[in-house]
Amino acid sequence: KAGVTQTPRYLIKTRGQQVTLSCSPISGHRSVSWYQQTPGQGLQFLFEYFSETQRNKGNFPGRFSGRQFSNSRSEMNVSTLELGDSALYLCASSLEGTQGSNEQFFGPGTRLTVL
């Protein structure tokens, strides 16, 4: 079974631009979560989508948004990029289910650099 794939793997943008990252979950998985990883703040939860609906949201500004399609693929968008948005963005997928009962499988991440 193919794992979680994220595209692109690397991205360089300038301040003020916007960016869209893509995540394809493992086949059959309906939950997709996004995390931001930085040296200073560590791993922080952005949001989770389940069956095309946002189920959970972290403490990030409205510049960060996402969506999920009917095939469970997900995208996240960051508008008006700031230098502090430079990070590794990780996507994770899991089966549906109650809390804690399902393993989350992570993709390799997209490394975003904002200049």
Added chain:
Amino acid sequence: GDSVTQMEGPVTLSEEAFLTINCTYTATGYPSLFWYVQYPGEGLQLLLKATKADDKGSNKGFEATYRKETTSFHLEKGSVQVSDSAVYFCALIGFMEYGNKLVFGAGTILRVKS
């Protein structure tokens, strides 16, 4: 809110040494607890998990026991190998959380020398 505290690293050990990475948590009720590992240039992989008090998670020689009385989930391995060098993250999903929102600790870098 819920939080996870890990011992600071890096932890440097010789091959075959005993490993302990401390993890404590703050959360209401009974969260589910996890250890994830991140190898250089890769995403995270689930190492082990425990979903109720006194559960022991184990995988690849690593173990951790869910201790409700001390709110801890320390990671141990009896004999580390160079290939265990990675960053280890302790994490939880809150008891009342509907979904898969993981709260992570800061991570502990493990370096194993041959």
